[in-house]
Amino acid sequence: MEENNTRVGVFICDCGMNIAGSxxxxxxxxxxxxxxxxxxAMRNKxxxxxxxxxxxxxxxxEHHLDRIVVASCSPRMHESTFRSCIADAxxxxxxxxxxxxxxxxxxVHLHDKPAATEKxxxxxxxxxxxxxxxxxxxxxxxxxxxxxxxxxxxxxxIQAALDLADAGHKVYLVEREPSIGGVMxxxxxxxxxxxxxxxxxxxxxxxxxxHPNIELIAFSEITKVxxxxxxxxxxxxxxxxxxxxxxxxSCGKCAEICPVTVPDExxxxxxxxxxxxxxxxxxxxxxxxIDMKNCLGNNPVxxxxxxxxxxxxxxxLNMADREMEIKVGTIIVCTGMxxxxxxxxxxxxxxxxxxxxxxxxxxxxxxxxGPTEGQILRPTDRKVPRRIGFIQCVGSRTANRGNPxxxxxxxxxxxxxxxxxxxxxxxxxxxxxxxxxxxxxxxxEDLYRRSKEEGVHYIxxxxxxVLEIPGxxxxxxxxxxxxxxxVEEYELDLLVLSVxxxxxxxxxxxxxxxNISLTADGFVMEAHAKLKPVDAPTPGIFFAGSVEAPKDxxxxxxxxxxxxxxxxxxxxxxxxxxxxxxxxxDLEKCTSCGMCxxxxxxxxxxxDVKAKSGARVIxxxxxxxxxxxxECRFDAITVRHFMDDQILSQISSALATDPQNxxxxxxxxxxxxxxxxxxxxxxxxxxxxxRFIRVMCSARVHERxxxxxxxxxxxxxxxxxxxxxxxHYITANHSTQKRADKMWDAMEKLGIRPExxxxxxxxxxxxxxxxxxMKELEKMRKAVTLEEIEYTRKMLSSMGDAN
Amino acid sequence: xxxxxFKCLRCxxxxxxxxxxKQEVRERVCPKCKSNSVRxxxxx
Numbered sequence: 001m002e003e004n005n006t007r008v009g010v011f012i013c014d015c016g017m018n019i020a021g022s023x024x025x026x027x028x029x030x031x032x033x034x035x036x037x038x039x040x041a042m043r044n045k046x047x048x049x050x051x052x053x054x055x056x057x058x059x060x061x062e063h064h065l066d067r068i069v070v071a072s073c074s075p076r077m078h079e080s081t082f083r084s085c086i087a088d089a090x091x092x093x094x095x096x097x098x099x100x101x102x103x104x105x106x107x108v109h110l111h112d113k114p115a116a117t118e119k120x121x122x123x124x125x126x127x128x129x130x131x132x133x134x135x136x137x138x139x140x141x142x143x144x145x146x147x148x149x150x151x152x153x154x155x156x157x158i159q160a161a162l163d164l165a166d167a168g169h170k171v172y173l174v175e176r177e178p179s180i181g182g183v184m185x186x187x188x189x190x191x192x193x194x195x196x197x198x199x200x201x202x203x204x205x206x207x208x209x210x211h212p213n214i215e216l217i218a219f220s221e222i223t224k225v226x227x228x229x230x231x232x233x234x235x236x237x238x239x240x241x242x243x244x245x246x247x248x249x250s251c252g253k254c255a256e257i258c259p260v261t262v263p264d265e266x267x268x269x270x271x272x273x274x275x276x277x278x279x280x281x282x283x284x285x286x287x288x289x290i291d292m293k294n295c296l297g298n299n300p301v302x303x304x305x306x307x308x309x310x311x312x313x314x315x316x317l318n319m320a321d322r323e324m325e326i327k328v329g330t331i332i333v334c335t336g337m338x339x340x341x342x343x344x345x346x347x348x349x350x351x352x353x354x355x356x357x358x359x360x361x362x363x364x365x366x367x368x369x370g371p372t373e374g375q376i377l378r379p380t381d382r383k384v385p386r387r388i389g390f391i392q393c394v395g396s397r398t399a400n401r402g403n404p405x406x407x408x409x410x411x412x413x414x415x416x417x418x419x420x421x422x423x424x425x426x427x428x429x430x431x432x433x434x435x436x437x438x439x440x441x442x443x444x445e446d447l448y449r450r451s452k453e454e455g456v457h458y459i460x461x462x463x464x465x466v467l468e469i470p471g472x473x474x475x476x477x478x479x480x481x482x483x484x485x486x487v488e489e490y491e492l493d494l495l496v497l498s499v500x501x502x503x504x505x506x507x508x509x510x511x512x513x514x515n516i517s518l519t520a521d522g523f524v525m526e527a528h529a530k531l532k533p534v535d536a537p538t539p540g541i542f543f544a545g546s547v548e549a550p551k552d553x554x555x556x557x558x559x560x561x562x563x564x565x566x567x568x569x570x571x572x573x574x575x576x577x578x579x580x581x582x583x584x585x586d587l588e589k590c591t592s593c594g595m596c597x598x599x600x601x602x603x604x605x606x607x608d609v610k611a612k613s614g615a616r617v618i619x620x621x622x623x624x625x626x627x628x629x630x631e632c633r634f635d636a637i638t639v640r641h642f643m644d645d646q647i648l649s650q651i652s653s654a655l656a657t658d659p660q661n662x663x664x665x666x667x668x669x670x671x672x673x674x675x676x677x678x679x680x681x682x683x684x685x686x687x688x689x690x691r692f693i694r695v696m697c698s699a700r701v702h703e704r705x706x707x708x709x710x711x712x713x714x715x716x717x718x719x720x721x722x723x724x725x726x727x728h729y730i731t732a733n734h735s736t737q738k739r740a741d742k743m744w745d746a747m748e749k750l751g752i753r754p755e756x757x758x759x760x761x762x763x764x765x766x767x768x769x770x771x772x773x774m775k776e777l778e779k780m781r782k783a784v785t786l787e788e789i790e791y792t793r794k795m796l797s798s799m800g801d802a803n
Numbered sequence: 804x805x806x807x808x809f810k811c812l813r814c815x816x817x818x819x820x821x822x823x824x825k826q827e828v829r830e831r832v833c834p835k836c837k838s839n840s841v842r843x844x845x846x847x
Contacts, residue, residue, distance in 0.1 A: 724830035734828040744812070744842050755812045758840045761830060776813065776838075 009040040009065040013047035013072035019106040024117040057089040067131040071099035092136035099127035103680025115688035129653035137580030144230035145329040154182020156545025157334035159560035165213035175218045179283035188367035191416040192443035202282045209284040229540030240319040242290035247314040254306035268361040271371035330567040337546035340395030340499040353468040354379045380473040385493030392434040396500030407500030408550040418456040430456045501550040520765040534563040581624035587614040589636035596628035601730035625729035626700030654691040659713030671722035678767030686774035699732035711796040715784035723761040813838035
């Protein structure tokens with residue numbers, strides 16, 4: 001279809017007052033209507049609503065529209081909605097272009113309607129320019145492997161594995177520790193029902209261990225992930241247990257004879273275990289393991305007693321780690337969280353006073369399966385404490401030494417603990433030092449009320465001083481009670497620090513393997529916080545539990561089942577349609593140089609350099625980053641939907657009027673564009689002079705695009721993508737850095753200040769940083785003189801197409 | 804490891820840093836203004 005024959009429909013959304021409040025949508029509509037090729041331009045109150053979508057379909061049919069522009073919110077929000085809408089009307093879904101006039105315009109220029117309106121006009125013009133060059137794309141059908149990987153065997157992972165397995169799917173449940181169970185296995189009771197934690201969890205652990213559809217792979221870690229939705233290949237390192245877990249019958253003779261005693265981490269160090277041990281009685285797999293760091297069998301003087309005593313000959317001290325490879329269609333990440341370590345908060349005396357403990361340590365003390373068999377005894381003298389204090393928010397809601405967020409579960413956990421103490425010893429005096437009590441869930445307020453009715457004292461204020469009283473080893477706490485405005489002193493037998501939760505130590509490494517991002521809080525980032533809360537931005541990857549944010553057991557289980565539901569949609573399909581954004585080779589231009597194959601982070605391009613048969617793209621493996629296209633010296637490879645002519649037309653459109661006042665910014669879809677959306681959602685304000693061009697990856701930005709912008713009079717160009725190491729396309733943004741280096745050198749040689757090309761890595765969580773950069777760029781734009789711009793234009797124009 | 808000079812194209816700050824030539828691309832951050840628009844200055 002020729003460009004000049006296109007029939008474009010432009011639908012401008014008011015989004016209630018979200019857009020119309022700061023953009024003159026009527027003026028934007030008038031501008032769109034006057035653009036050649038635009039057959040229909042109209043406004044909707046809410047274009048994403050059913051009536052709004054019906055309006056689009058009606059106009060497609062009535063006016064035989066063949067390209068659609070929807071000017072509304074971010075494409076990251078509703079591109080799929082409108083693609084489905086136009087597909088319903090018989091159009092190819094890739095003939096849609098969205099103009100983001102909400103997150104990029106109305107919400108970030110709230111108080112400057114004229115500037116916002118001018119920018120909105122430009123955004124719509126840019127979208128129309130691209131839309132007229134869009135081409136239909138047929139999506140490839142990719143077979144799906146009907147198996148799922150669940151990473152993490154806490155309650156969320158167990159629930160996810162069981163739900164998937166019950167639905168008939170093969171599940172690989174991988175757990176880093178020797179047993180599944182996670183943090184929940186260490187808890188005594190759960191709130192608000194006060195039921196026994198391991199009694200609830202234990203049967204589920206057993207079910208997961210023996211389910212015919214679940215392959216439990218404990219004491220193992222993921223080392224490599226390759227592939228794409230429906231077809232992931234995962235390499236798992238199975239660490240040596242030194243005990244054959246399938247043969248071990250848990251007789252325990254190895255532990256009885258083992259001469260090595262070390263602190264028991266499951267019991268928080270309050271008791272000891274042997275080097276041959278089972279993590280806890282209900283462990284699944286119910287197998288012993290040898291702690292090789294402490295085993296004498298690995299030392300020069302060999303012990304070997306456990307090997308000799310094992311009748312079933314399950315122990316092999318020469319066992320080695322081994323790798324296994326699995327193929328799965330989806331991945332659910334349930335790696336949970338870590339508990340905050342309060343050793344840095346010296347003022348609470350955790351490292352100095354034995355009678356200051358954490359909530360996790362308290363859980364083991366109060367638990368019937370714990371080192372004191374459920375008797376609450378204080379560490380120094382093993383006496384029952386009669387006055388117990390709790391300090392809330394330790395490591396939470398602080399910008400200094402800890403985490404800025406609320407850890408969600410600590411208030412209710414303390415309330416639960418207070419009732420447990422009262423159950424054991426009703427006469428115990430309990431003092432809770434807090435800033436707010438957050439009891440928001442079902443049954444939570446009732447539990448809080450019960451705790452107060454039982455006589456637990458809630459004192460609003462954090463202790464400023466914690467001292468140990470010599471002799472008694474009691475703890476003296478001085479606190480300003482902000483309710484009474486008095487400084488009060490309490491002498492306690494035991495002080496419990498209600499520690500918060502934070503990112504699991506191995507999460508960052510795992511996220512790098514899975515190509516998923518973390519938020520500023522250190523938890524995983526959702527594809528959409530509200531509409532896709534269990535989906536990772538990488539298709540086919542989901543998460544559940546505290547890996548997403550601190551949450552209680554009920555929420556973790558709910559989220560696990562939600563992730564399973566999302567995952568099952570894929571696994572239940574024999575085929576899925578691959579995204580149409582894929583590299584495509586023009587064999588007439590291809591010289592088989594092999595550059596594209598070398599740069600592809602996915603090994604998705606094959607080239608037989610000797611045979612000179614041209615490059616071939618493996619469609620299923622291509623992720624559509626476009627790094628190949630930007631590197632090809634012969635223009636022989638491009639990326640569908642982000643073709644050179646489409647991007648060049650966007651640049652031309654953006655700079656058609658007053659180019660000296662505009663900054664061209666290339667934003668990668670996954671990070672910097674997402675950060676710009678965050679800035680919009682957060683209503684952060686910045687200057688209106690930037691014009692954004694969305695690419696899937698910063699590596700797609702060909703030098704030609706940058707030169708084109710300068711040639712048309714852009715004073716400044718920004719190239720922006722994910723942070724190095726966080727690239728959605730593994731290492732594709734490395735070529736962005738290299739290209740920027742090359743561009744800066746070339747600019748200098750031509751007498752163009754390299755400063756006019758800026759490079760910034762902005763993560764999806766860095767909305768404030770995005771805004772800061774926008775403000776800085778505006779300052780730099782003002783410093784670029786008209787003479788400089790003119791010189792650049794002349795210099796580049798005189799070089800013709802060389803650039 | 805070798806020492807290389809860098810210039811921030813945002814604030815103009817120039818600085819030297821140890822660079823492992825064998826290592827893959829590392830993120831460059833201007834120690835003064837935190838910009839990533841940091842250019843390697845080739846030694847003359």
